[in-house]
Amino acid sequence: MKKRGIGLGCAWYGTGYGNGFPDVSSAFVEIHDDGSATVLTGAVDVGQGSNSIYAQIVAEELGLETQDICVYSADTDATPDSGTTAATRQTYNTGNAVLKAVRQAKVRLLDYAAHEFSCPTPEGIELKAGYIGVKGDPSRWMPLADMVFKARLHGERLISAESSTARSTPVDLESGQGAPYWPYAYGCQMAEVEVDTETGMVRVLKVVAVHDVGKALNPTQVEGQIAGGVAQGLGFALLEDLELQEGRIKNPAFSSYLIPTALDVPSIEAFFVEEAEETGPYGAKGLGEPAMLPTVAAVINAIDDAVGVRITSLPATPEKILSAIRKEKEELEEK
Known part of the structure; x- marks a missing residue:
């Protein structure tokens, strides 16, 4: 039956690793003068799709498509340590490191662009669909690749390195209090x-x-x-x-x-x-x-x-x- x-x-x-153990991920990001960007991270993509997530994060910040982003991962000779692909941590930990790194490079790009466009502040600059320009002024826009190329000719390299550490603290054995994960x-x-x-x-x-x-x-x-x-x-x-x-x-x-x-x-x-x-x-x-x-x-x-x-x-x-x-x-x- x-x-x-x-x-x-x-x-x-x-x-994450838990109980206050340092849970750190690192990433390098570079914006190139062909309008693409590269991410270097030690995170191993074992099929769960973490490389795709890192490409999405960088593309979102720079107004690009994911196919414009190249992710190099898990090369112990060239990529920074991003911890193990375990404990459900890579999207959160290494994703945060990648986001911090691309934002750091982006700040330098916006500063340079504001100067080139004679814009009072970097907040007046935006990135969209592979272009960079002054918000609300269509006459002051150009391909992102052209702006980055200009920056490079003036000695400005849009490379950044960042790390992210998960927020956890050890459990106090006497009180039982803490934030272990x-x-x-x-x-x-x-x-x-x-x-x-x-x-x-x-x-x-x-x-x-x-x-x-x-x-x-x-x-x-x-x-x-x-x-x-x-x-x-x-x-x-x-x-x-x-x-x-x-x-x-x-x-x-x-x-x-x-x-x-x-x-x-x-x-x-x-x-x-x-x-x-x-x-x-x-x-x-x-x-x-x-x-x-x-x-x-x-x-x-x-x-x-x-x-x-x-x-x-x-x-x-x-x-x-x-x-x-x-x-x-x-x-x-x-x-």
Whole structure:
């Protein structure tokens, strides 16, 4: 017999290294005299799309397109240290470093442009669609590339280096007070499952995920990150079982260490709540681990709702589920 159940899982997650440990990212930015810009950062893009975010940040500040921005990352010989790609920290930490760096270079550009255009203050200069000029005066505009080229001929190099440190403090062991992480990410997910009471097999039919991301700088990437996190969470909940014997891994291949395939991934509806984080780049927070954390609880709760058994060790294999069902039945018969 196949029974269906629905479960809810919620999570909150402190991003960054935590407990006051210095969580620092650095970045270099240069604006070139062909109207493009380069970002150098040690952050490793392992597929989550951080390089795209850095390009978006620089393009937004300079009034350019993302294709005008070249991001060099993860070259230990040439790029500044930006910390690990872990702890849901790169968009927030390194994004802040990139934003500070491009704004520093931009200030020098605006100062030079104000002088060239005989504008009283740099605040009267704006950047838009690859051009730079005086606000409200179409006669005093020129391609950004021409302005930067002029600046270079006059010895002005628009290069900047900046660092960003996450705002956290150690927990006081006596009072228990402190801000060990910053910022926090929140999310909740609902899972609908189908459990075969004869085989113990679980089929996840649907997951609805809602996550707080601060400001979504790239909504498509946010949706992809949630989908990827849900897929990982399903593996954590139902499949992945690392077998150790005297410190050796007994199942080192994907033939024996199972992970979800495309056929195992259910329908996923991803939603995100946007409430800007005042300390983040344009209000953004990270969404790495938080996307997978609620999945496990949602699936386990859904199994309980379907067949009335509580699985307390992961993964929730068919053997564990059948054993729990038999035990529950025996206890009911004894009563």
